[in-house]
Amino acid sequence: MHDEEHVQTVDQGSVEWDLSFTEQQARSVAAQIVGFDTPQSVFTNYIVHNKDTNLKASERLFQICSVICDVGHTMLPRQIRPLLIGKDVLDFGCGTTMYGAAFRAMGARSYVGVDPVVDLSRRRFRSRRLKATVNTGVSLESVMLRIPRIEYYQNADILEERTFDTIILHTVTEHLHDIESLFSRFQKALNPGGSIWFLHTNFYSWSGHNQDPKTLKDFDPENPEHLKYADWAHVDFDAPSDHVIRTHLNRLRIGELRDLTERYFSIVEWTLVEDKPPVQARLTPEIERRLGRFSRSELLTKQVICLARKPTL
């Protein structure tokens, strides 16, 4: 068969069917059919994307897939699937998570996690489903033994040693005090056409202080500690220099984050995620007046989700 015969367009009424799937596209379609929310489907995705998997004695691999589901680490890879399949991925500020295994199961060609808190022997992970830390019985060390092309580092030197197709920062940008120099390093470490995706928690939102109360449900108006932060009190709170608001949060404004991103990348999507209506209702005219230097939108934006690209040469 000649090559041209592989690529043909079949006219079916008004629908045009492009039959020129590459192997990678075929794998991606297969993976979508099986979903990504049960141990079985994560396992199947892994096998679909890693055709060289040795399936003898793969119980340990299945156990890892179960842990990924148990701790709820399937949501993020589902959300950013196109940025993972066939890509070399850097998860900057990966924390203590199972995203390495989840991203590889979702089709990432390789995964590098960077975070000062990485501990390869740790078996306890925070469950996004249970909102609690659970003992999974699986360490990152054992994940790396079972799944190839997963690496972890406690420092960021890898940015000068390797290049990536995708850089992910999930709830990390609000913590980076050296964010300008890091964005410059991310830009150099990205391959031309590569993507940077981040989910940023906005300090100026109702819960942006990262202290208690984290949700409206938890708010106790009788608790003086809560009153320091709740209902946007944190925005004017003069935190001492050793307070986590100063040591762990950069308090970047949304406009500053956008300008910074545009200095190094081309923004493809910039989505502001607003707080739910009951939280929005807490923004009284009096608070708005007091915080008149902020727009209503900035005070009600809980998160910013950004996808940006490094231009191709």
Ligand SMILES: C[S@@+](CC[C@H](N)C(=O)[O-])C[C@H]1O[C@@H](n2cnc3c(N)ncnc32)[C@H](O)[C@@H]1O
């Ligand atoms: C809120 S946690 C998010 C962890 C993980 N991305 C997740 O989604 O669960 C923020 C993480 O950023 C990490 N971090 C803060 N500054 C960092 C830096 N300069 N380099 C690498 N990681 C950093 C922290 O150690 C922490 O684990």
